[in-house]
Amino acid sequence: MARKQSTRRTLGISLLAWVIGLILFFPIFWTAVAAFKSESDAYTLPQNFLTTPWTLENFGIVQERSDYVRYVFNTSVIVILSTLFGLLLAIPAAWSMAFAPSPVSSSKISGWAWLGIIFGCAALCFGVLYAYDWKPNNAALGIVLLLIFVLPASLWAWSRNTKDTLLWMLSTKMMPPAGALIPIYLIFNRNGLVFKDWGWANWSDYNIMDSFWGMVPLMTMLNLPILIWMLFTYFKEIPVGILEAARMDGASLWNELAHVLTPMALPGIASTCLLNLILSWNEAFWTLNLTNKFAAPLSFFISEYSSPEGQFWAKLSAASIMAIAPILIIGWFSQKQLVRGLTFGAVK
Amino acid sequence: MGKIVLKSVRKAFGEVAVIPKIDLTIDNGDFVVFVGPSGCGKSTLLRLIAGLEDTTSGTIEIDGMDATDLPPAKRGLAMVFQSYALYPHMSVRKNIAFPLKMAGMDPAQAAQKVDAAAKVLNLGAYLDRRPGQLSGGQRQRVAIGRAIVREPKAFLFDEPLSNLDAALRVSMRQEITELHHTLKTTMIYVTHDQVEAMTMADKIVVLNAGNIEQVGSPLELYNHPANTFVAGFIGSPKMNLIEGAEATKLGATTIGVRPEHLNVVSAGGWAGVVVLSEHLGSDTYLKVETDVVGTITVRAGGEVTFKHGDTVQLAPQAGKVHRFGADGRVFP
Ligand SMILES: Nc1ncnc2c1ncn2[C@@H]1O[C@H](COP(=O)(O)OP(=O)(O)O)[C@@H](O)[C@H]1O
Ligand SMILES: [Mg+2]
Numbered sequence: 001m002a003r004k005q006s007t008r009r010t011l012g013i014s015l016l017a018w019v020i021g022l023i024l025f026f027p028i029f030w031t032a033v034a035a036f037k038s039e040s041d042a043y044t045l046p047q048n049f050l051t052t053p054w055t056l057e058n059f060g061i062v063q064e065r066s067d068y069v070r071y072v073f074n075t076s077v078i079v080i081l082s083t084l085f086g087l088l089l090a091i092p093a094a095w096s097m098a099f100a101p102s103p104v105s106s107s108k109i110s111g112w113a114w115l116g117i118i119f120g121c122a123a124l125c126f127g128v129l130y131a132y133d134w135k136p137n138n139a140a141l142g143i144v145l146l147l148i149f150v151l152p153a154s155l156w157a158w159s160r161n162t163k164d165t166l167l168w169m170l171s172t173k174m175m176p177p178a179g180a181l182i183p184i185y186l187i188f189n190r191n192g193l194v195f196k197d198w199g200w201a202n203w204s205d206y207n208i209m210d211s212f213w214g215m216v217p218l219m220t221m222l223n224l225p226i227l228i229w230m231l232f233t234y235f236k237e238i239p240v241g242i243l244e245a246a247r248m249d250g251a252s253l254w255n256e257l258a259h260v261l262t263p264m265a266l267p268g269i270a271s272t273c274l275l276n277l278i279l280s281w282n283e284a285f286w287t288l289n290l291t292n293k294f295a296a297p298l299s300f301f302i303s304e305y306s307s308p309e310g311q312f313w314a315k316l317s318a319a320s321i322m323a324i325a326p327i328l329i330i331g332w333f334s335q336k337q338l339v340r341g342l343t344f345g346a347v348k
Numbered sequence: 349m350g351k352i353v354l355k356s357v358r359k360a361f362g363e364v365a366v367i368p369k370i371d372l373t374i375d376n377g378d379f380v381v382f383v384g385p386s387g388c389g390k391s392t393l394l395r396l397i398a399g400l401e402d403t404t405s406g407t408i409e410i411d412g413m414d415a416t417d418l419p420p421a422k423r424g425l426a427m428v429f430q431s432y433a434l435y436p437h438m439s440v441r442k443n444i445a446f447p448l449k450m451a452g453m454d455p456a457q458a459a460q461k462v463d464a465a466a467k468v469l470n471l472g473a474y475l476d477r478r479p480g481q482l483s484g485g486q487r488q489r490v491a492i493g494r495a496i497v498r499e500p501k502a503f504l505f506d507e508p509l510s511n512l513d514a515a516l517r518v519s520m521r522q523e524i525t526e527l528h529h530t531l532k533t534t535m536i537y538v539t540h541d542q543v544e545a546m547t548m549a550d551k552i553v554v555l556n557a558g559n560i561e562q563v564g565s566p567l568e569l570y571n572h573p574a575n576t577f578v579a580g581f582i583g584s585p586k587m588n589l590i591e592g593a594e595a596t597k598l599g600a601t602t603i604g605v606r607p608e609h610l611n612v613v614s615a616g617g618w619a620g621v622v623v624l625s626e627h628l629g630s631d632t633y634l635k636v637e638t639d640v641v642g643t644i645t646v647r648a649g650g651e652v653t654f655k656h657g658d659t660v661q662l663a664p665q666a667g668k669v670h671r672f673g674a675d676g677r678v679f680p
Contacts, residue, residue: 244400245433247420248504249447249494259446263437 028324035059035317042314058318066304068322075297077212078287079280082219083273086227089220091269094231095261097162099240166232169225177285188214188290210291218290219280227276234268235261271337274330281327298323349411350425350502350534351376352397357406359392359558366392367558369406374502374536374551379528382538383545383581384555390538393555394504397536399423411501421450426495427504430511432487434479440466440490441475447498458497465493468527485516496527502534509544521548542582546570554578576676579604585633587670588644594618600671600679607633607647609668612654617661620644622654636660 022029033049034042041052062068188209208214238261246260262269284299291300302323305316352374359367366389374380382390395401397408399420407416415423426447434443444465448458466472469489479487488508495503505524509517525548528535539545545552546566554561554569554577562574566582573579579587587604595603611617620638627650634646634654646662654660671679 239431239433241429241431241433242435244420245427245429245435245494246446247400248398248425248427250421250450250498251446252421252450255450259449260435264435266437 031317031320033317034314035321037314039312039314042317058314059322062305062315062318062322066301066319068301071296071298071301071323072326074295075281078215078219078295078297079277081212081216082223082280083276085216085220086224086276087269087273090224090227090231090272091257091262093228094235095257097166097228097232098235098238099243162232166229170229173225181289184218184286185289210294210296212295214290215287215295215297218286219283222283222286223276223279226279227272230272230275231265231268234265234272237268238264267337274334274337278327278331349376350374350500351409351411352502352534352536353409354397355407355409357393357396357408358404359389359396359401360404365404365558367396370558370560372553372560372563374534376534377532379525379535379537379548379550380553381545381549381551382536382553382555383542384540384561385581386540388555389558390540390555391506392558394427394506394536394538398425398427398504424501425504426498426500426502427506428488428491428495428508430507432479432491432511434487434490434494436479439476439478440471440482440493443479443490444471444493444497447494451498461497462493465497468496468530469493469523484512485520488512488520492524492527496531500533502536505535505537507539508537510539510541517544524548543584546582552582554581556581572678573604573670574678576602576604576672579670579672579678585645585647588641589672590641590644592641594641595671598669598671601674602672602676604670604672605644605664605668607645609665610644610646610662611665612646612648612652613661613663615661617663618644619659619661622656622658622660625655634660636662638662 035058036054036056037049037052038055038057041049188207242264243256243260246256251259281298284303287297287299288303291297302316302319305312305319354370354372357367357370357372358365370393382393384390392401396403399415399418399422403416407414409415410423410425435446438446441462444462445458448461449455453461462475463472466475469492471486471489471493474482474486474490479490482490488511491508508524509520512520521544524535524537537544537548549566551563552566552569553563556577561581562569562578564572569578569582573582573587576589580589583606585607587606588610589602589604591602595601618638618640620636622634623637623643624633624635626633630650632648632650632652632654634648634652635643636646637643644662648654673679
């Protein structure tokens with residue numbers, strides 16, 4: 001239905017949109033300008049960017065002082081590997097949620113009760129032994145605690161129907177990451193302090209701090225809930241009949257995923273990939289806390305220039321521009337795909 | 349080979365037993381039609397045979413082997429869905445070749461088979477199109493092509509024609525019947541349309557609320573319906589089912605007379621007034637409101653000229669009255 005709008009109204013709305021856009025864009029604009037000014041011009045108040053001379057020196061200094069290419073490489077390794085591993089985990093997970101939901105059946109409930117009894121008994125035995133001054137080593141205690149809490153928790157998640165599981169997964173993203181920092185830091189560092197104290201894993205020189213071995217799995221896990229959630233919404237749009245046809249045609253589970261589901265969901269998978277790419281490219285909290293050299297990505301590269309030595313705004317700006325340039329370019333060329341991906345389901 | 353045996357098959361969704369208990373044997377080479385009203389469990393039964401649903405209890409044997417716990421891919425059956433369920437991202441050629449690819453067939457040999465199937469189904473010109481560029485009838489042909497290339501043990505059809513218009517439905521119906529004559533493979537065909545059932549089946553299985561009401565050839569069901577449900581379901585227009593004094597006279601709770609087995613007589617029949625008269629040229633269907641047996645439908649010859657408001661007398665033909673007891677079953 002076409003609705004006629006007065007030119008004045010259209011004009012007003014576009015003006016408003018431009019103003020809001022410019023306000024939002026201003027910090028980036030400022031950064032982009034400051035990057036091309038000398039350090040003192042960028043710092044001097046009142047700032048006069050119009051008359052001060054333009055320069056490329058900041059980029060030269062930044063490149064000289066820190067190896068930009070290496071940071072880009074590190075970021076790329078973390079981003080690409082975590083996206084790949086994430087997809088590898090998320091596609092089957094989203095598939096099973098969208099097409100093989102497991103509502104709680106009576107057999108599952110009885111299986112559950114049975115497990116509950118076993119764990120209850122184990123806990124009770126432990127309590128009794130402990131009360132009689134039996135000193136178990138920490139290893140055994142650790143394992144039993146793990147069994148008592150983690151196993152039932154995962155079984156619970158498995159027996160829930162899709163909606164509960166999805167919500168539960170997303171809820172992990174609601175927790176402030178700072179809350180998980182200390183345990184993850186300990187697991188990453190101090191030669192595996194956590195495991196060693198428990199006594200059941202003595203990898204004495206185990207240390208995944210500041211390494212891809214730590215960062216890639218961490219980044220994968222970090223974005224996994226969003227990945228699964230997005231893929232789930234895409235997969236939901238695919239008629240289950242087509243997957244059933246593939247099963248009737250003799251396709252194994254792998255073939256069903258590889259030849260039917262994935263190609264059909266390709267646009268969705270692409271935008272999910274893209275979002276994951278951007279999220280992990282921009283991630284700063286974990287990378288800043290858990291890397292400082294070998295696996296340090298671009299976020300660390302930027303932070304190098306906000307040092308205690310003083311404010312180097314021009315260099316900081318130059319570093320920022322260098323850090324965001326690649327993802328900005330990728331984002332620019334794929335914005336159509338991205339918008340479609342993010343609003344998918346909402347506009348249908 | 350495609351003999352399928354269902355033994356005490358039960359299917360419940362949660363607490364609801366959609367199929368309480370079914371025993372059924374489908375012989376190799378038969379064209380079997382499952383027919384029944386919408387929601388009676390036809391699709392569910394077909395999907396149980398296909399393996400797309402798990403049985404709650406009971407066993408399904410295919411070719412003498414227990415297939416109850418086999419996944420659909422391992423049962424060697426092919427299915428044609430109501431929604432066609434073609435792969436939208438593949439060309440027609442690739443759609444038809446897909447089962448062969450899954451079976452690991454050599455591509456050159458597969459291409460030959462695809463061409464052969466396309467020829468049978470008149471799809472040669474469309475092999476490089478995507479399903480989205482085809483009409484409903486063509487899509488249905490592709491779905492059938494995808495089913496036949498693999499030479500399955502049996503074909504399963506779930507209301508394959510219900511998305512097509514009436515004319516196309518009739519011609520596709522004939523094509524499928526011809527296909528059965530050529531291939532001689534077991535076919536199980538689900539429909540809610542008793543005309544499709546009557547015209548296509550070797551053997552009809554009438555389902556009602558998840559139970560088998562009767563199994564038999566189209567003519568057996570037509571001539572000897574086992575109960576009032578089958579009597580009312582098979583045949584068009586529907587059989588007149590009459591209760592009350594006229595039924596009691598014959599020692600039954602309900603009697604049934606088909607519209608084509610009622611004669612318009614000059615005297616001594618059930619008197620009534622014509623409320624509707626439909627001239628089809630070949631036949632005339634009269635709806636007559638009578639005092640003794642309620643409103644009944646009559647098939648008269650094409651030349652009769654009764655019209656609304658005329659008074660007629662009706663009498664059933666000798667030996668064509670079905671008698672049913674209080675439980676709805678026919679008296680032998
Ligand atoms: N996945 C399901 N979950 C719950 N109920 C179902 C499911 N599939 C079918 N049903 C129910 O089973 C009954 C039979 O369905 P169906 O076999 O599709 O009927 P038909 O094909 O004869 O029209 C219907 O009442 C339907 O609501
Ligand atoms: Mg159905």
